[in-house]
Every structure is written in structure tokens, then in C-alpha cells.
Amino acid sequence: MEEWYREYRDYAFAIAYRMLGTAADAEDVVQDCFAALQQTPPEEVHNSKAYITRITVNRCLNLLHSARKQRETYVGEWLPEPVGSTAPTDQPEEWAERKSMVSYAFLVLLERLKPLERAVFVLREAFQYEYKEIAELLGLTDSNCRQLYSRSRKRLAQAAPSDGDNRSADDDVQLPPMTPADTPARKRMLERFTAAFMSHDVPSMLELLAEQPVFVSDGGGIVHTVMRPMTVRKGVLALLTSRRVLNRLREAEISTAMLNGEEQLVFRHEGQVAAALCLEFTAEGKHIQGVYLMVNPQKLGYIR
Structure with a gap:
């Protein structure tokens, strides 16, 4: 069991975090997964990686279905939880960690998918599973998985930022990179x-x-912030340059930090992280498409 935990703990977390968008829930899923595995007779586990994948994905699906109801009562807008990461160096293990990360902007994009679409997309796109393997893990047919993957790609392609208006929703459309681009x-x-x-x-x-x-802020009903997304250029401009709105951020200690593998902005009061601001750029990288402000203290614990 200890050997499996050392080998697959980070792998299970990577799946759960992409599925759920919250590091805390992903940690809980991983712990539940290995607790369940500990209660399973070893002779029943023919493929440890596949077994761990199945338990992880199924627990995430259960959480996602219940989360949809919970978010109906969530105060304000819900954003994924940013996580701190290591600044890139020449060390192979740190580049491996970076490759395993998912950019914050892509995590926001994944929220557009339904739970089963998200499961198929994550397994196929992030972990290169074959359709037959995904079908066995989820109890579906190959055809179902292909349809779910195609549908999810189209949905994400339509929502992906671009400096132009000639985006196509064809299956071969290039999605924005899931891995960070610092x-x-x-x-x-x-x-x-x-x-x-x-x-x-x-x-x-x-x-x-x-x-x-688009400007989106998540205070979780705990911290006062902008409650609704701002999607008009004039409005986003006014928010970001106002001398009253968001001014408490300018009064904080501002620094950059590696969040989800990319350099972003972190604001601290008396040494404590009070907010994180993540930017999303257009596909061409010439303009800022998304400004995501996290001020919910319950989602700032994984920033170091």
C-alpha cells in the first residue's frame, strides 16, 4: 500500500484537481481512494493504476453531481482554487511537476463541461487514455466516449479566447494549451x-x-467583492482603474507567485495571503481576456 501511495498519490491528485477544480476536495478524494484501496484484498487489484483511476474518477463524479446543487446556493461567482507551484529550473523533477500542472485559465474553461464530459476529456486529453480504456473505467461504450469527447472539445473551442472572430468548432480545432505557458x-x-x-x-x-x-471575482460570501461577472470592455476597464473599487488590493503588499505553473499576482496583508489575481490571455497572447480574482479565504490555502 505504501508503495502504491508513493507511486500514484500525485497522479490521483492530478486527476481529481482537474475534475473538481478545488485542491482541498482533490486531497479528500485521494485520501478516500487509498483508504478504500487499503480495505480491498490485494488479489482483487489486477491493475493498481487502473483501479486507482476508477475510484478517483467515480468519487469525483459523485462530488461534481452534488456540487451542482451546492453551487445553486453559493454566494456570488464560483471560481476554481489556485494552487502554488515551483518556479521552473533546470531540475528534471521540477519540470515534471510543471508538466503535470493545469493552467488556471484552462481550469476555468473546464467548468463549462458537464461531469461526464469532463471525466472523458480529462482522461483523454490530459492523460492520453484510449477510448476503450476510458469506456472500461466509466462503464460506457467506446462510441459514447468518442461522442462525449467530441462534444466537450467543441464546447471548449467555442468558449476559448481569441483575438479574432474566425474560430471554428470543428473536432480538429486547436484548443488553448492545458499546460502552463510561463x-x-x-x-x-x-x-x-x-x-x-x-x-x-x-x-x-x-x-x-x-x-x-471578462472579470470574475470569488468571495464565497465571506469577503465582500464584485458579485457578478463583468463582460463589457468598458465595465472591466472601469473596475480595474477605479480609485474606489478594488482599492484595498492596491493597499496590500503585492508580489508575483507561481500559481498553476504560471506567474500571477498575489496580495498579502500582514504577511497573510488575502487575494490572488490570475490573468488569462488570448490565444495570440496579445491581450488580456480574463481577469480572475480570488478573495475567498477558503480557497487561498494552497498558495505558498
Whole structure:
């Protein structure tokens, strides 16, 4: 059991986090998975990886179905939970960790999928399972899995950000990368955004924003914040450059941190993380498409 835990613990967490969007729930699923495995006679486990995958995915599906009802009463908008990650170096193990991460913007995008679509997409796209293997894990047919995967790709392609309006929803459309892309160009955009945000610089912020940006904030009913998504460029611009709205962020200690494998902004009060702001860029990388502000303290615990 200890050997299985060492070998598959991170793998199970990677599946659960992509499925659920919350690190805390993913941790619970992993613990439940190995607790159940401990109660299973070894002779019944013919393929340990497949067995762990099946338990993990099924527990995530159960949670996702119940979460849909819970989110009906969630105060304000619900966003995935950002997690801290290691800054990239030349160490092979750290590059392996980076490759296993999922970018925050893609995690937001995955919220558009229904639970079963999400399960098939994650297993196929992130972990390269064959349709036959997915079908066996989920108790479906190969045909069902192909249809669910195709449907999920189209749904995500339609929602993916772009600087143009010529997006296609065909099966062969290129989705935005699931893995993080912490490039020098992205860092420069982050620096420009930070300078414009801190100085209320309207012209500079206007240059940075895409034609149809979105601003979403998650306070969970615990911290007062903007309750509804802002999807109009003029409105997002006003929010980000106002001298009253979000001003408490400018009064905090601001720094950058690696969140989900990419450099993002973290705000601290008296050394404690008070907020995280994650930016999503258009496919061409020229403009900011999404601004996601996490101020719910229950979703800031995995930032280091």
C-alpha cells in the first residue's frame, strides 16, 4: 500500500484537481481512494493504476453531481482554487511537476463541461487514455466516449479566447494549451498590467484588454467583492482603474507567485495571503481576456 501511495498519490491528485477544480476536495478524494484501496484484498487489484483511476474518477463524479446543487446556493461567482507551484529550473523533477500542472485559465474553461464530459476529456486529453480504456473505467461504450469527447472539445473551442472572430468548432480545432505557458512575453504583459492597475492608468489598461474581456471575482460570501461577472470592455476597464473599487488590493503588499505553473499576482496583508489575481490571455497572447480574482479565504490555502 505504501508503495502504491508513493507511486500514484500525485497522479490521483492530478486527476481529481482537474475534475473538481478545488485542491482541498482533490486531497479528500485521494485520501478516500487509498483508504478504500487499503480495505480491498490485494488479489482483487489486477491493475493498481487502473483501479486507482476508477475510484478517483467515480468519487469525483459523485462530488461534481452534488456540487451542482451546492453551487445553486453559493454566494456570488464560483471560481476554481489556485494552487502554488515551483518556479521552473533546470531540475528534471521540477519540470515534471510543471508538466503535470493545469493552467488556471484552462481550469476555468473546464467548468463549462458537464461531469461526464469532463471525466472523458480529462482522461483523454490530459492523460492520453484510449477510448476503450476510458469506456472500461466509466462503464460506457467506446462510441459514447468518442461522442462525449467530441462534444466537450467543441464546447471548449467555442468558449476559448481569441483575438479574432474566425474560430471554428470543428473536432480538429486547436484548443488553448492545458499546460502552463510561463513565457517572457507573458511576464512582460503581467508587468504592464500590474503597473497600469496600481497607477489607475486608463490608456495603458485599455491597450491591454481584449475586445470582450471578462472579470470574475470569488468571495464565497465571506469577503465582500464584485458579485457578478463583468463582460463589457468598458465595465472591466472601469473596475480595474477605479480609485474606489478594488482599492484595498492596491493597499496590500503585492508580489508575483507561481500559481498553476504560471506567474500571477498575489496580495498579502500582514504577511497573510488575502487575494490572488490570475490573468488569462488570448490565444495570440496579445491581450488580456480574463481577469480572475480570488478573495475567498477558503480557497487561498494552497498558495505558498
